[in-house]
Amino acid sequence: MTDAPERALVVMAHPDDADFSCAGTVALWAEAGTEVVYLMVTDGEAGGDELTLDSSEIAAMRREEQRRAAAEVGVKDVRFLGYPDGRVVASLDLRRDIARVIRQVRPERVVTLSPERDWDSIAASHPDHMAAGEAAINAVFPDARNPHAHRELLTEEGLAPWTVAQVWVVGGPKPHHPSDITDVFERKMAALAAHESQIGDITELEPMVRQWMAANAAEAGLPAGRLAETFRIINTA
Template sequence: MSDAPERALVVMAHPDDADFSCAGTVALWTRAGTEVVYLMLTDGEAGGDELTMDSAEIGAMRREEQRRAAAEVGVEDVRFLGYPDGRLVPTLDLRRDISRVIRQMRPERVIIPSPERDWDSIPASHPDHMAAGEAAINAVFPDARNPHAHRELLLEESLKPWAVPEVWVVGGPEPKQHTDITDVFDRKLAALAAHESQIGDIGEIEPMLRKWMGITAVEAGMPEGSLAESFRAVHIG
């Protein structure tokens, strides 16, 4: 893959967010040799429709599911910040914690959820997703590159500033960056299937995914039968 970065960071609100939005692209990158880190801001302990387990048990289960899902697309480094699911807000503390990971791994590309509400798809605009996007883009610019932001990262943890050159936004308006994931769609499905607590039968959602990604591929001008993921690529000055 000619445009695969050397290092990439995926910042998402919940376990399974990356697998729905960008796991196919990640599979292509890792196959090309990219080092990818997943950063989940919550443990997803508020996921599910039934109150049959306590939050700690659900969180532990979903962390393990995310690790298995990540392995399906070649990601070995999965990190969790443990912020409360369903109550995520783009605080300075959250920006600092994302900035820390950016400075630690020094990615060339960061994938984030859109901080903008999609009025045509309210379920896609979960408040946690928007908060994650807002905190992540602010961590990219200006925080991670600014030595005066979160001074403890530099002075106490010796983490030097890092300027991320590019961000790919998922779920936002005007997606103009498309990735052909036809050859790795099975790996995306395997990653999603790892989230057993959220997806009872992967076979039930596979047709929906194929339709959704087929439409995306057509809009991108790809050959008939192709499947694609879409992003808005933002170059940071």
């Protein structure tokens, strides 16, 4: 199941997490007909260094930026859970809320952040990232498939259990699956450019992202000149 699935759910902590980590792969899937849904645990209201706007204004701005970014790679359905940015924990409530969306979307594949700290890339190991990843993994197994978990989802909301076949993990140690995004790299950059509040100059960021994707491709043994996002694929069916 490394080809494009029929449905995929991308669970991230903040607006822009998906665009840094997997937007190229999402663009490839969307081109192939995959119905992709983005689920952001927070609105990203604690992002950026400026304090000229209040949290609600920042949240609204970042939600709109994420919707524009998603559109650049073919994603029309972007959802937000509204948990507090910078204070995410892998709570039962968060597990339930992610399991709810899994049962609604019924994806074959979930993409999410690593719950493991990567000591070689500390920036990828934001506490919100690890907490969102932990909650998402637990929502996949056992919560979304277990009729006894969060019973209100079934008895009050009519959401039948759903088993996700695969989880693709980003941002953690030891990724083993490269996704060649060379042909859609410009779309990934267009998605990143939508996050104007977080990225001052996209022309400065582009060489860094290109170098990062090239290093991923080289490490995976892809031909010179190719660019890749990398994942750890976990079979969860």
